[in-house]
Amino acid sequence: MAKIIVVTSGKGGVGKTTSAAAIATGLALRGNKTIVIDFDVGLRNLDLVMGCERRVVYDLVNVIQGEAGLNQAMIRDKRVDNLFILPASQTRDKDALTSEGIERVLEELNKDFDYILCDSPAGIEQGAQLAMYYADAAVVVTNPEVSSVRDSDRILGLLASKTRRAERGEDPVKEHLLITRYNPARVDDGDMLNLEDIREILAIDLIGLIPESEAVLRASNQGIPVAHDQGSDAGQAYVDTVSRLLGEDVPLRFHEYQKKGLLSRMFGGGRR
Numbered sequence: 001m002a003k004i005i006v007v008t009s010g011k012g013g014v015g016k017t018t019s020a021a022a023i024a025t026g027l028a029l030r031g032n033k034t035i036v037i038d039f040d041v042g043l044r045n046l047d048l049v050m051g052c053e054r055r056v057v058y059d060l061v062n063v064i065q066g067e068a069g070l071n072q073a074m075i076r077d078k079r080v081d082n083l084f085i086l087p088a089s090q091t092r093d094k095d096a097l098t099s100e101g102i103e104r105v106l107e108e109l110n111k112d113f114d115y116i117l118c119d120s121p122a123g124i125e126q127g128a129q130l131a132m133y134y135a136d137a138a139v140v141v142t143n144p145e146v147s148s149v150r151d152s153d154r155i156l157g158l159l160a161s162k163t164r165r166a167e168r169g170e171d172p173v174k175e176h177l178l179i180t181r182y183n184p185a186r187v188d189d190g191d192m193l194n195l196e197d198i199r200e201i202l203a204i205d206l207i208g209l210i211p212e213s214e215a216v217l218r219a220s221n222q223g224i225p226v227a228h229d230q231g232s233d234a235g236q237a238y239v240d241t242v243s244r245l246l247g248e249d250v251p252l253r254f255h256e257y258q259k260k261g262l263l264s265r266m267f268g269g270g271r272r
């Protein structure tokens with residue numbers, strides 16, 4: 001039985017696709033057969049972040065509309081054995097995804113996989129609701145800004161009311177908070193919300209904190225999920241996040257502003 005995890009946010013551009021790719025990679029590196037599905041019809045970002053965009057032939061919509069089988073559309077990751085990607089289509093209209101179609105795809109994957117990650121589109125409309133509908137757990141990606149926290153709160157409302165688990169009165173979708181693009185220096189300066197404020201407002205389990213990091217941009221330019229860059233702060237933070245998802249107790253890192261010593265100030269840039 002696969003565990004279905006939706007990576008969602010409400011507000012756009014907060015790091016969902018980056019996180020879905022990194023967490024899927026981390027889960028697969030830990031030996032779990034994992035697939036990450038791009039629900040962002042029309043944008044198709046996940047395959048770029050995963051570095052497989054040139055290998056996309058069929059996509060989720062083709063599968064749902066019966067034009068291709070799952071095996072034709074799934075792309076095997078070139079770095080990690082038990083990791084697969086199901087891309088979104090770039091051109092079709094967003095209404096091409098149907099709830100019944102997604103249910104069929106998930107049921108077929110359920111037999112084979114340990115984890116199914118759903119990379120949600122931004123917003124709280126139809127596409128985002130479809131991405132979360134069948135989820136067992138949700139990673140709610142939030143930046144340390146008022147607008148992002150507010151939109152995450154709206155997503156928590158949807159998770160509690162508009163999912164299959166909610167409709168059937170089953171155990172609720174397990175909600176996890178993932179704070180991304182955290183910049184302790186800017187938090188110290190009062191430009192951003194701090195960790196405690198965010199936790200107090202959203203009041204759900206904190207699964208990880210990913211610092212603002214150049215490693216993310218570098219990784220996405222190279223099409224190599226940042227979880228592979230385990231020398232980087234963001235790479236390590238995603239590895240920690242995956243360990244917590246697997247039930248391990250890992251202390252939080254990267255949330256405190258480290259004042260730079262003289263040497264790193266001379267050679268290593270400033271506070272950002």
Ligand SMILES: Nc1ncnc2c1ncn2[C@@H]1O[C@H](COP(=O)(O)OP(=O)(O)OP(=O)(O)O)[C@@H](O)[C@H]1O
Pocket residue numbers: 009011012013014015016017018019040045120121122180181182210211212213214216217220234
């Ligand atoms: N920890 C981070 N540090 C620096 N940049 C980051 C970090 N996380 C994400 N980004 C950058 O933020 C931008 C948005 O990230 P991403 O595409 O993952 O967000 P998204 O939530 O999937 O966006 P959308 O809502 O459009 O799907 C990208 O340019 C990405 O490289």
Ligand SMILES: [Mg+2]
Pocket residue numbers: 016017018040045119120121
């Ligand atoms: Mg995205």
